[in-house]
Amino acid sequence: MARSCTRLGNTGNPALGDRMRVVHGGLDEAELYHLGLDREQVLDFSSSINPLGTADSVRNAALSADLAAYPDRQSWRLRVALATSEGIRPNEVVVGNGSAELIHLIAQNYLNATSRCLILAPTFGEYEAAAAQTGAEVVHLRARQEDGFRWPIPSTVTRIEQARPDLVFLCNPNNPTGVYLDRITVTRLAEAAGSSGLLVLDDAFVPFVTTPWDTRSLIDSGKVILVRSLTKSHALAGVRLGYAIARENIIEKIESLQYTWSVNAIAQAAGLAALKEDKHVERAREVVGEAMAYLRDELLRIGLFPEPPDANFLIVDVGDGARVREALLHHAIAVRDCTSFGLPGYIRIAARPLVECKYLIAALEKIMAEGVITGVNL
Template sequence: MVDTGHKMVRAVHGGLDLAELRRLGLDPRAVLDFSSSINPLGAPPGVMNAIADVNIAAYPDSDCLELREALGGSLNLEPDRILVGNGSTELIHLLATAFLSKGDGAVIFGPAFGEYLAACAAQGVEPVELVANEADDFRWDIAEACQSIRELRPGMVFLCNPNNPTGLYLDEDKVRRIAAAASASGVLVLDEAYVSFVDGAWDSRPLLEISNVVLLRSMTKDYALTGLRLGYMLSSPEVIAGVKARQYSWSVNAAAQAAGVMCLGRQDHLEQGREAVRIGKAYLVDALVSMGLKCRVGAANFLLASVGDATTIRLRLLKEHGICVRDCASFGLPGYIRIGVRKMDDCRRLVAALDKALSDG
């Protein structure tokens, strides 16, 4: 085995851990998963039919042409400005491979998705984290952040908008200021994995006029294609070509591509999911605040709740109630859990279980 000298970092994610469930004697089918934040309505009707029509004896299209054309039509962009990946995670790592090398700098707006750090570490890069101020509702001082970026001159800046796990959603002016600071020396990766669930989201596509800006989107979350893995990035043709050159052939399987094309014809399903999030989130916030919990209510399809010892509460909910929430210790927030919004019946069950789990402590 070749020692690259790079420190490898494995990111922590939401979702059910089958090995853990087996140790606890739990049936995965009986566990309610609030740790993943996806469309609460599940995948659109017809997805399974689209998958069933796939010829699994044939190689998938390595260029994802039909899906890129469908995305281009939906977004009013040329297909050469779109790259499809096996989830946003693959694209994050490909971007780091394309634009970072040992000795480069990188900046992460934190707390943040763990794959940004993992992607940097794989390239031998130790990023600087600009940590949000918890006392100021997890906000950043944008002027100070831009000054830091100009001084550090990083090869890559990672910004998730809305942020995971706080849900903070920055307006266009703030993001443009960050983009201007970042593009002077490197690439701004604007991760919009949850933007489809934001009410009144601003259109970020004009940012692509700025050199070295990348937008990341997640069809996995928009259409609950979690088991298929499907994401895409938007950027200049030059950036797309540079990243594509590093992508393994057939990384996006045929079933995922077929599902993606089908889902793009069901924008109504996404709109209905956004409405379900609005209703479920309002209920959860009211219920949790009534319990005396401090909640960070952001713009995304999840909320952040302060529960004291998040690891203990998560395990108690899982073992005693068959409910999984996201322990935010890996985000550097050991007192918080992240709760994805699900259908109302599920939300009611969570509230009752959380009330009991907290009182039992």
Template structure:
């Protein structure tokens, strides 16, 4: 990837649909890792009541106070952004050094590398492998950190696209290793709440994280708010202040803030819907395996499906009204990523796949 190349993403591509003569509203999106049972009704009510005339609160004070209560920290440790994507780029803008090293634990979200390259960093990957169950070998990773002294280390845990997680204690150990070389560990926790069987949605990393650990969270995944763009980071107050200096004023609009507050106030939503997400995932995985497909699923409800050519399978499914995520941009060209949706939609995908196998 070059510094100015576009990063591949999931979701329905309206320009692609137009070129193919496909109506986007006729396509079911299995490429986006969202809660298919959201957003909460309270969010729709909050948006309906919103007055769009006033400027938004540029400090996101109420939302930061609510998030601080959730994570057991002070509001000055939280920066709210226009999606986690904005925060990834703000982190790189603030902390990158030209010609320093950015270490990416891959496969991973492409914006980590992209944001680092934009600031003239050298990219080094430590890749997990399918034959090892995409497991992140902490010993190997620790040795790499000691050897290359990265300024920024990017870790997605639980991982997108593999779903494999890393123990909180290991994350803290890695952060301390990064500190020894004056580096920062950025851990993307966007999918933390989706892990199966969580009895407490609070993050274990809330307790005693090292000061050079920066944690990224998204409210768009588990609450299905992707169209509003809403994420936040948690870090040491000095790091938050430094990153915040580069954030444009009014970056987070009033609709996103209102939706975030409404979603967080609805404490029954995630406990009610996450078991439904996992039930849908179980059924979808079973249906795909019955077609003779090789399926990989770990700690998250989305899954990888092995095929001879991921891009070709994606296109053929799109022509049947279903879009999945071609994983070539993750360095996995023989896989596609599939996120579960509601049962009747999952059945539609199974029927479409029957037509192409």
């Protein structure tokens, strides 16, 4: 298994700033401006959110939030509603300004300059940014392309047990590879992490999995924190809303470092309405299933080899991800260049409604004919 290891100091380390500037999907207004494009004209396959957009009831709830009053500091009503829907106690859940905020708060609580953090990579960049900021040693356990981006579990368990990390970050299904580990595997990883510290399990994309397994019982060990995002499942990326579930003592610690009023009133109102919109997520899962099957078949037809998708996105080797992303933008289509994940040959494509997927495939065929896609087995 390829492995990279970085120790980053708290101060004076020129690499720290770079580590903190995490690349994300989504549209870049400045870039669109220079290309003469309006946001509304672009088909956005670069951020992996609910392809149906925000439900009307959620939008209406957000619009009727009280803008004059301070938001509830503990997001109490939303917390109680989340606890009820998850079958846990309100003090076992904390709401955040996106799950990204919670990832940073967890790192701040459990890491410092003498600790070690293991990240199952390639994966979401905020884990490294959050860990690096604390000065902790960051160790990446990188899955390899030739293994279908699956970590070899026995040696990964051994590596975790030997490294004795304070925190292990695992994203399941993983961003960007789409690999989804089963309950037995995650439990083994959680036990290995729990022998010295905690496992942070990021469930952000579970709502789009066709047959997911329930992660909730993992918190009973007191060694697992589940991080979840309403941003993805309910298309609330602009509002920012996520939550973490764990034993009460852990939740208390996370909350203790949270800025006052970090979750605004619009987000809290939208979240309460979103919890009543299971049907919207169910319909989104159907759209995702249809889009993923279509994209996989069509990519194969045009000569590309996508990794098998277990989530609402897939990655595919196109030779030069940055070049293909740029070429597609000229067709008003945004995809995620995977260079920042250490996968410069790949792009990540999110599930969108079928009609949009057809535009994407047509644009890919055009740029292939122009010779933009090279270096793969065409």
